[in-house]
Amino acid sequence: MSAVRAALRIARRNAWRSRGRSALIMVMIGLPVLVITAMLTLTETMNVTPQEGLAAELGAADARLVQVPAGTVLHQQPNGTGWTTGGDAAAPRLSAAEVVELLGPGARLIPFSTGVLRLGSERVDARETDLRDPVTRGMRTLREGRFPTAGEVAVTPAIGLRPGDLLRPSGAAPLTVVGVVEHPHRPSLREVVGPDLPLAPSDASWSVFEYGTGWLADTAKPVSWTDVPALNKAGLFVTSRTMITARVPAAPFDVRYAVGIGAMVIMVALETVLLAGPAFAVGLRRRRRELAEIAAQGGSAGHLRTIVLADGLVLGGAAALVATVLGIGAGALGAPFVARWGGQVGAAAVPWAPVLGVAALGLIAGVVAALVPAVQAARQDTATVLAGRAPAVADRPGWPLAGAVLVLAGLGATVVAWRQPGSAWVWASAVLVMIGLVVLTPWLVRHTGRLAARLRLPLRVSVRDAVRNQSRTASAVAAVIAVTATVVAVGISTYSEYMDRRNAYTSARPTGMLAIWGGPMGDAAWNKLRAEAARQLPGVPLAAGYHAKDAQGHRYALRYTMRWNGIRTRRTAAIGDQALLRLLQGRHDPPAAAALASGKAVVFDPAALRDGKLALRASSTSGPPRKLEVPAVLATPADQHQGGALLPRALVEQAGFSTAERQLYAMYRPPADSTIWRDLAKVSSRVTVASEEGYRNVPDPSLWGWLGGALVLVVGGTLAATRLAAADMRPERATMAAIGAPPGTLRVIVAGQALYISGLGALVGLAAGMVTGVALSRPTTTHGAGDPATTAIPWPFVIAVVAGLPVLATVAALITRTRLPLTGRPRA
Structure with a gap:
């Protein structure tokens, strides 16, 4: 213990003496710990749990009940929900008294509906309820003004209105803003709350988790799962306090998840060790004489190793402690600010198990980073060091072979992992490749250093110094390799997933088509709805679509099955005439029009045709299913990603069905302030209006966030290594200054080190990252048997990483101060 205590004391004294180097090491070790701790x-x-968000969801109520649309068959399960739509008969709407009767004596209801309010060109969420009622206590926090009464509203701060302002919903009378309220967990929410709001029809955008009409219930006894079936049968979706607070069983152990977490931990630890390694290597060279003197006084090789390892323990421990405290503070204080950009926030919480694990990882990384210098210190020749001669660095011929074997093994494992579901095994294989490249890096540095003879003098000095100080350079190059490979792999995987989603997008209608669907209704009601649609769309050609019914009046949907991206997909075929075909194709297609006129189906999905036939399944919620096989032809749709099929009325009627017009289609984009949804809903509540907008997703913006993280690590690690190199090269730089080299040449020497380190690391990392990225593209873009993988390379992103980061690191090093300290000349 006395030797360990003495080593720790020496390490503490040395850390304080070399404060700049110590701070640099602590930053390299602590930065990943701080970032990960802050993110955790x-x-x-x-992460607001359902139990934590109970007040915002239910207030003080015992349950929320949402009425489902007509024809919906609803069945909730304890571990989720399931429902199907498409019934013929309209389920009766319950009154509040009937719902109270279902809930039992002592129950009390207040209206509660959620939906959308149109404000000119935008749509905002709206909640129709009385916030003054004690049942809603805790749902919203009053920040300014008071809670609204009839004809009044309260708004969230994101709306930007104050008490006294007017809110002007489209197609409705203005509402007076009397209060500003805030969601307990969602500060960025744009919402309007009031007891009577002109909400959009709920059936058109119904969702049990978002939009719907219903009540909040204050009951005499808790609403449990035993009460749910009866409420479902009555057409009520139930969210109760008892159901939310029920204990959720723990998820089973996932091997692939554990492997993925392990691979991430290894990569983070490896990156930390590689970043801090050069600083420990430089520190060892500066302390060689001190360690040699300890050895000359009887210190053993074990004592020297302990002293150097104590440096890693002291600096790694201090860095982990400081970074953990700062990371917890940054995460807790930053959550409310991040939530204002989107998301939700709860009470400050720290996941202590992973946070302490990350702190321990930082401590271990500090010790491991000092391991190689510790071994070198134990092997140094005491007489050589005390004589002032540089010790010879022995090459290890077996290491390149071991590195090559690890790289080949990792590539083989990547090929095997490429065929496995999930990405965890690919990342595990990438770790094996990365470790092999780290072992190979000294060999790469030695052999690429042979190019120095062909370079100009400043760059030649830079490269030769980098090769001469192999341990420092190899560690920095390996760190850049690890960062570049990880970022390139993530970039290819993310972009491939985006391209797969874009290519897999399909619609039954061309972009820009407006569809108006009438539910179960008589001819008189449909004619009235059709007339209103024609009035709302003056001068816009309308194409008719039809519903199919059997002799008993049961409504049927004619669907076909096909494989799309490896998944069995069911599509509903439309029923129409030449006008609808022209809209679906965007032009007049004589062969397709002739086929439709002759009684054949026109299909836009090539995979749905078999020997000129289309297999259909006629299904109904109230009638027996039927199977049909009809003649069909393939045609080209208006849009590239458009699918679907069109059946002529004659073909459907030959199959024993009757047809009735219940659909309208038009190539029309409603303006932002259009009220066609509300106007048609006034005619019939069973109308649905949909506008096909096409593929709307954009590439994941986090891709460039990864580039920002790579910028910090690559430029920071490279600058750290070049600063250490600049300090190490003082004799050479002093010699060059003495013979008249200008300051610009000295800066070029330092920048040459940065270019060599970052350039070599980026090129090797590009190769490793491409392999891993291509392997990751398969599990992230395949969705079933027969679905080919989508591999797409984001070339601007890759070029920015591989070429941009070395350029930035070089420019940053070029503007680094290179002034040498003045040294006094001894007097004669």
Whole structure:
């Protein structure tokens, strides 16, 4: 213990003496710990559990009941929900008294509906309820003014209105803003709350978790799962306090998840060790004489190893402690600010198990980073060091072979992992490749250093110095390799997933088509709805679509099955005439029009045709299913990603069905302030209006966030290594200054080190990242048997990483101060 205590004391004294180097090492070790700890704390704070969000969801009520649309068959399960739509008969709407009777004596209801309010060119969420009622206590926090009464509203701060302002919903009378309220967990929410709001029809955008009409219930006894079936049968979706607070069983152990977490931990630890390694290597060279003197006084090789390892323990421990505290503070304080950009936030929470694990990882990384210098210190020749000669660096011929074997093994494992579901095994294989490249890096540095003879003098000095100080350079190059490979792999995987979603997008209608569907209704009601649609769309050609019914009046949907991206997909075939075909194709297609006129189906999905036939299944919620096989032809749709099929009325009627017009289609984009949804809903509540907008997703913006993270690590690690190199090269730089080299040449020497380190690391990392990225593209873009993988390379992103980061690191090093300290000349 006395030797360990003495080593720790020496390490503490040395850390204080070399404060600049110590701070640099602590930053390299602590930066990953700080970032990960902050992200863990931020995520935990922004993860609002159902139990924590109970007040915002239900207030003080015991349950929320949502009425489902007509014809909906609803069945809730304890571990989720399931429902199907499409019934013929309209389920009766319950009154509040009937719902109270279902809930039992002592129950009390207040209206509660959620939907959308149109404000000119935008749509905002709206909640129709009385916030003054004690049942809604805790749902919204009053920040300014008072809660609204009839004809009044309260708005969230994101709306930007104050008490006294007017809110002007489209197609409705203005509402007076009397209060500003805030969601307990969602500060960025744009919402309007009031007891009577002109909401959009709920059946058109119904969702049990978002939009719907219903009540909040204050009951005499808790609403449990035993009460749910009866309420479902009555057409009520139930969310109760008892159901939310029920204990959720723990998820089973997932091997692939554990492997993925392990691979991430290894990569983070490896990156930390590689970033801090050069600083420990430089520190060892500066302390060689001190260690040699300890050895000359009787210190053993074990004592020297302990002293150097104590440096890693002291600096790694201090860095982990400081970074953990700062990370927890940054995550907890940053969550409310991040939530204002989107998301939700709860009470500050720290996931102590992973946070302490990350701190321990930082401590271990500090010790491991000092391991190689510790071994070198134990092997140094005491007489050589005390004589002032540089010790010879022995090459290890077996290491390149071991590195090559690890790389080949990792590539083989990547090929095997490429065929496995999930990405965890690919990342595990990438770790094996990365470790092999780290072992190979000294060999790469030695052999690429042979190019120095062909370079100009400043760059030649830079490269030769980098090769001469192999341990420092190899560690920095390996760190850049690890960062570049990880970022390139993530970039290819993310972009491939985006391209797969874009290519897999399909619609039954061309972009820009407006569809108006009438539910179960008589001819008189449909004629009235059709007339209103024609009035709302003056001068816009309308194409008719038809519903199919059997002799008993049961409504049927004619669907066909096909494989799309490896998944069995069911599509509903439309029923129409030449006008609808022209809209679906965007032009007049004589062969397709002739086929439709002759009684054949026109199909836009090539995979649905078999020997000129289309297999259909006629299904109904109230009638027996039927199977049909009809003649069909393939045609080209208006849009590239458009699918679907069109059946002529004659073909459907030959199959024993009757047809009735219940659909309208038009190539029309409603303006932002259009009220066609509300106007048609006034005629019939069973109308649905949909506008095909096409594929709307954009590439994941986090891709460039990865580039920002790579910028910090690559430029920071490279600058750290070049600063150490600049300090190490003082004799050479002093010699060049003495013979008249200008300051610009000295800066070029330092920048040459940065270019060599970052350039070599980026090129090797590009190769490793491409392999991993291509392997990751398969599990992230395949969705079933027969679905080919989509591999897409984001070339601007890859070029920015591989070429941009070395350029930035070089420019940053070029503007680094290179002034040498003045040294006094001894007097004669």
